[in-house]
Amino acid sequence: MEFMIDILHELLSVKTLLFMNIGLAVGIIFGSIPGLSGNLAITILLPFSFFMQPVNALLMLTSIFFAANFGGSISSILINTPGTNSAVATLLDGYPLAQKGYPNKALNLALTSSTIGGIFSALCLLFLSPQIAIVALRFGAPEYFSIAVFGLSVIASVSGKSMIKGLIAGCLGMLVAMVGLDKISGVPRFTFENYHLFGGIKMLPALLGLFAITRMIFGVADPGESVTIDEIQKSTDSDRLLRSELRSLLPTIFKSAGIGTIIGAIPGAGGGIASFIAYNEAKRRAKKGEKFGEGELKGLAAPESANNGSTCATLIPLLTLGIPGDVVAATLLGAFMMHGLVPGPTLFEEQSVTIYSILIGIVIANVFLYFQGKIFLRYVVKITKVPLNLLTACLVVIVATGAFTFGNSVFDVKILMVFGIIGYFLTKLDFPVVPIILGLVLGPIAEKSLRNALVLSQGSPMIFLTRPISLTFLLLSVLFIVLLKYSQKKMDQ
Amino acid sequence: MKIRIKSNLAGGILTFGFAAVLWILIPLQISLMNNNAYIDARFVPRIVAIAIGIGGLSLILQSIFGKDTYIELNLRKEAKAVLYIGLLILYAYLLPVAGYLITTPVLGIMTLLISGEKNKKYYAVTLALVGILYCIFTFLLKIKLP
Numbered sequence: 001m002e003f004m005i006d007i008l009h010e011l012l013s014v015k016t017l018l019f020m021n022i023g024l025a026v027g028i029i030f031g032s033i034p035g036l037s038g039n040l041a042i043t044i045l046l047p048f049s050f051f052m053q054p055v056n057a058l059l060m061l062t063s064i065f066f067a068a069n070f071g072g073s074i075s076s077i078l079i080n081t082p083g084t085n086s087a088v089a090t091l092l093d094g095y096p097l098a099q100k101g102y103p104n105k106a107l108n109l110a111l112t113s114s115t116i117g118g119i120f121s122a123l124c125l126l127f128l129s130p131q132i133a134i135v136a137l138r139f140g141a142p143e144y145f146s147i148a149v150f151g152l153s154v155i156a157s158v159s160g161k162s163m164i165k166g167l168i169a170g171c172l173g174m175l176v177a178m179v180g181l182d183k184i185s186g187v188p189r190f191t192f193e194n195y196h197l198f199g200g201i202k203m204l205p206a207l208l209g210l211f212a213i214t215r216m217i218f219g220v221a222d223p224g225e226s227v228t229i230d231e232i233q234k235s236t237d238s239d240r241l242l243r244s245e246l247r248s249l250l251p252t253i254f255k256s257a258g259i260g261t262i263i264g265a266i267p268g269a270g271g272g273i274a275s276f277i278a279y280n281e282a283k284r285r286a287k288k289g290e291k292f293g294e295g296e297l298k299g300l301a302a303p304e305s306a307n308n309g310s311t312c313a314t315l316i317p318l319l320t321l322g323i324p325g326d327v328v329a330a331t332l333l334g335a336f337m338m339h340g341l342v343p344g345p346t347l348f349e350e351q352s353v354t355i356y357s358i359l360i361g362i363v364i365a366n367v368f369l370y371f372q373g374k375i376f377l378r379y380v381v382k383i384t385k386v387p388l389n390l391l392t393a394c395l396v397v398i399v400a401t402g403a404f405t406f407g408n409s410v411f412d413v414k415i416l417m418v419f420g421i422i423g424y425f426l427t428k429l430d431f432p433v434v435p436i437i438l439g440l441v442l443g444p445i446a447e448k449s450l451r452n453a454l455v456l457s458q459g460s461p462m463i464f465l466t467r468p469i470s471l472t473f474l475l476l477s478v479l480f481i482v483l484l485k486y487s488q489k490k491m492d493q
Numbered sequence: 494m495k496i497r498i499k500s501n502l503a504g505g506i507l508t509f510g511f512a513a514v515l516w517i518l519i520p521l522q523i524s525l526m527n528n529n530a531y532i533d534a535r536f537v538p539r540i541v542a543i544a545i546g547i548g549g550l551s552l553i554l555q556s557i558f559g560k561d562t563y564i565e566l567n568l569r570k571e572a573k574a575v576l577y578i579g580l581l582i583l584y585a586y587l588l589p590v591a592g593y594l595i596t597t598p599v600l601g602i603m604t605l606l607i608s609g610e611k612n613k614k615y616y617a618v619t620l621a622l623v624g625i626l627y628c629i630f631t632f633l634l635k636i637k638l639p
Contacts (some may be wrong), residue, residue, distance in 0.1 A: 011512075044634055162501075164555070168508050168548040171541045173631065175515070176587045178541075189534060213581065220607050222567075223573035320598040389610040393619045397601045400584065400625050401593075405636050414585040421578050429504040447537045459531040 003353065010055045010357040011364070016036050019056045020365045023063030024372050030064070031071020031097065032380065034081045034208050034399050037406065038068025039328045042316040046335055054354055059361040061335050065328055066311040066362075067369055069271060070114040073304055074376075077106045078383050079395065081212040085203055086271030086307035087436045089279045091211075093299030095293060100295050101239060103381050108241040109297060110304045111373040113253050117305035118366035120257035121264065121312035126359045129316050131346075136265040136317055141456060142463050145449035146473035147266070147273070154276045154479040156484050157283050157292070158231045166435045174440020174447075176201055183444070184451050196411040203440060205403045205415040212399045213420020218427070219392040233328060249301045252282050256302040260309025264472045265316045267323045271307035272441045278306030284483055312362060319343050319355065494568045501561045505552030512546030568605040577607050596624045 021302065023045075030041040041064045049057035072083030077094035090110065097106040124132065137149075152170065159166020179190045180200030191197040256278035263274035282302035283292045292299045315332070317323040321344040324330035336343055341351050348355055383391070403416040423433055457463035464470050519542065523535045555561065584600045601619035610616075630636045 068591070091523040099538065158573075162552075164548050164551050165504065168504075168545055170545045171548070175541050175545075178538055185526045187524050187526055187534050189538065190518070192522070216604070217574050217577055217581075220577045220604060221570045268512075293509070369519075387612075387615070389605055389608040390612075390615040390618060392608065393601045393604040393615065394622050396604050397597055397619060397622055397626065400588075400597060400600065401630065401638070404588070404593075404638065405630055405634075408583070408636065410589045410639060413588055417581045417585045420581065424574065424578070429507070430500045431504060446529045450537070474555045 003356075006353045007357045010353065010362050011361055012036050015053075016056050016059060016361065017368075017392040019060040020361060021368055021372065023060035024067040024365060024369055025376075027067025027069075028071040028373065030076075031068030031083045032074040033071075034075050034083055034212055034288075034402055036402055037084060037204065038065050038071075039408070040333055042328065042331050044267050045163050046331070047130060048336065050338065054341065055357045055361065056357050057339055058332075058335060058341070059243035059365060061332060062315070062358070062362055063113060063365045063369075065332065066118055066308055067069040067365070067372075069308055069311050070111065070118075070304075070369060070373060073110045073114070073307075074107065074408075077110060077300075078103060078380070079207060079212075079391070080215055082207060083439065084271070085207060086201055086275055086310070087303075088207070088272065088434060089275040089303035090300060090307075091302075092279065092295070092434065093296050093316040096293065097295035097297070097300060102295070104239040105241050105297075105437065106295075106300060106378070107377045107381060108374075109249070109300055110118075111370060111377060112241065112246060113249075113256075113301040113304035115366055115373070116250075116253050117257040117260055117307070117309035118312060118369060119363060120254065120305075121261045121309040122359070122363040122366050124261050125312045125315055125319075125464070126356075126363065129320050132261070132265045132313070132316050135262075135323070136267065138469065140467075141449045141452035142467050142470040143449075143473070144445055145453055146464060146470040146477075147263075148446035148449060150473045150477045150480075151273045151276055152438060152446065153480050154280045155438055156481050157280060158432060158434045159434045160293070161430065165429075165431045169270060169431050169433065170435035170439040173436035173441075173478075174443030175439075176206065176436070177443040178447070183448050189361070196458050197410075201415055202407055202412060204406050204413040205267075206419045206440060207437060208399050208403055209416040209419025209421075212395060214423030214427060214433070216396050217420060217424045219388060249297055252285075252298045253301050253305040256282065256305035257309040259449045260306035261313040263306070264310025264313030267317045270314070270326045270441075271310040272437075273445075274310040275303035275307040276438065278302040279378070280480060284480055312366075315362075319347060326397075347355060382395060411463075496566050496568065497563045498566065499556050499561045500564050501552045502556035503564075505549045505554075507543055508551070509553065512542050512549055514547065515542040559632060567603030573607060577604070580604075580607070589639050594623070594627060597626075 026041050026045065027038055030036040031038055042061050045061065049061060050366045069084060072087035073090045074092065076082040076087040076091040077098050080091055080095045082088045082091055094106050094110060133206055154161060154165050155170045177198055181190050181198055188198060259278045259281060260274040262276060264271065279299060279302050282298045287290060290296050290298060314326060314329045318329050318333055324333045335345060341347060341354060400413060404410065406412055427433060453463050464474060519535055519538050523538065525533055554555065580603050584596055588596050598620050601623060602616055605615055605619060627638060630638055
């Protein structure tokens with residue numbers, strides 16, 4: 001009882017709620033502007049957090065983390081430019097839905113799905129952290145390889161008209177991810193003796209180039225043909241999310257939240273993979289008449305629920321084992337330690353009041369995310385009223401600035417432009433761009449895990465088939481591709 | 494003036510050519526360390542090169558023996574795209590030399606000019622945005638722009 005009173009005392013203060021909401025607002029803004037990121041926001045606010053109470057400071061920083069994840073979806077839906085790599089799957093159906101004249105519906109569905117996914121995952125974090133961490137620890141190199149293959153099998157469903165072109169695009173993404181020092185042997189690969197390339201090609205400038213700059217080149221060359229802002233402007237009274245629609249989407253949202261939580265708890269997997277796997281699963285279970293890739297509500301709800309589901313789950317290995325799952329989690333690890341909380345098995349015993357205050361606070365913050373998001377969306381949807389030429393000019397300025405500030409490097413601006421140009425020519429030749437991102441995200445995980453697994457098995461590929469989790473994911477990959485081909489054939493007939 | 498090209502054939506030739514160049518580049522760009530790994534640093538790049546090559550060849554064969562779609566290129570529009578691509582490359586190279594406050598407004602204005610925009614307000618808004626971004630990053634976020 002005393003324990004609960006201490007927690008409530010920590011949580012229910014004006015200061016705590018204020019800082020939590022500041023974190024949410026900063027996160028949504030940084031996530032929604034292409035080029036800025038949640039990690040940048042956390043890094044910037046970290047020095048200011050030293051002067052705050054640990055609960056206030058850490059709640060503010062973690063709120064930025066998952067609000068930025070939702071913010072990334074806003075630009076995905078409205079301008080076809082994902083703010084984060086977790087939001088790439090969102091644009092597959094989010095942008096077409098906005099183009100059809102339903103930007104409000106798309107944004108509200110993204111917000112609702114993100115909130116549900118976030119709360120689901122936060123509750124899992126609160127009640128099931130130790131158990132999930134044990135399962136996540138069972139993932140060794142063969143399991144990582146199989147999960148990456150499963151993620152790569154999504155290429156089959158996002159390739160559009162030609163699967164061959166999708167596979168080539170996926171391979172190009174994998175190739176780009178190989179640039180830099182090889183993680184296992186340490187030898188440079190495709191660096192052309194340019195020291196900037198030794199660290200590899202950063203994801204964000206490449207992402208912005210492929211989506212934003214490509215779109216801008218199309219927009220400048222032919223303003224009438226490219227982005228259908230006019231169509232978005234025709235948003236009608238029916239552009240709102242109906243309760244009946246939301247009710248029918250709840251099973252997809254909860255299932256995707258579960259997928260996001262499990263994938264997010266695996267260190268290194270992250271929201272990008274989670275959202276694509278959830279999208280994949282929703283597409284696999286598609287009923288007759290559901291057109292994925294053309295503004296299907298399930299195609300938007302699934303990745304949104306999964307990517308926010310994965311954010312809180314990323315904190316599971318971080319808090320229970322001290323393993324940061326991604327770059328943002330690593331920054332948060334630093335923040336926890338600077339505030340005297342050392343993540344690991346003893347954290348929940350030694351700092352129980354502080355840590356449980358933060359965990360319950362995360363659940364509350366996810367509820368606040370919904371209300372703050374509602375206010376933000378009211379204004380952010382007005383972007384669809386901005387004339388196309390002005391929007392293109394403003395975006396090129398924002399994206400170029402964002403690419404520079406991301407790594408404080410002019411080289412990232414060059415990467416941005418190069419990827420924009422590559423994206424333009426590939427799109428001209430009808431190559432899909434999304435598989436490049438899949439290759440870029442999953443390629444390194446697949447390669448590293450493959451090589452590590454073969455070291456473990458002394459060269460025998462049977463290791464992938466003799467471990468149950470690995471075998472399950474490989475079978476799921478095959479099953480997914482077969483079912484997809486079968487359902488496509490049926491639909492064609 | 495418009496020209497028509499076969500999408501699969503052009504894509505196939507380009508990717509097959511790229512795969513061939515990649516195959517030659519792999520031994521030149523990836524040195525081998527004498528380690529005991531079962532797969533060396535060249536293995537996966539080679540698999541990727543083969544996959545791209547097979548994909549390219551399949552597209553060529555699909556175009557010759559199966560169906561192909563035509564892409565219509567309007568040379569006037571393509572010239573605008575090439576001009577804009579040139580501008581983007583120039584921006585990336587001039588940014589560290591001329592600085593953010595000179596190159597970025599020029600990029601914004603040129604984007605509007607190439608788009609054929611005549612509304613002067615849009616030019617003012619773009620310039621104001623550059624100023625606002627500069628102030629936010631330099632004074633508020635303490636991130637130094639070039």
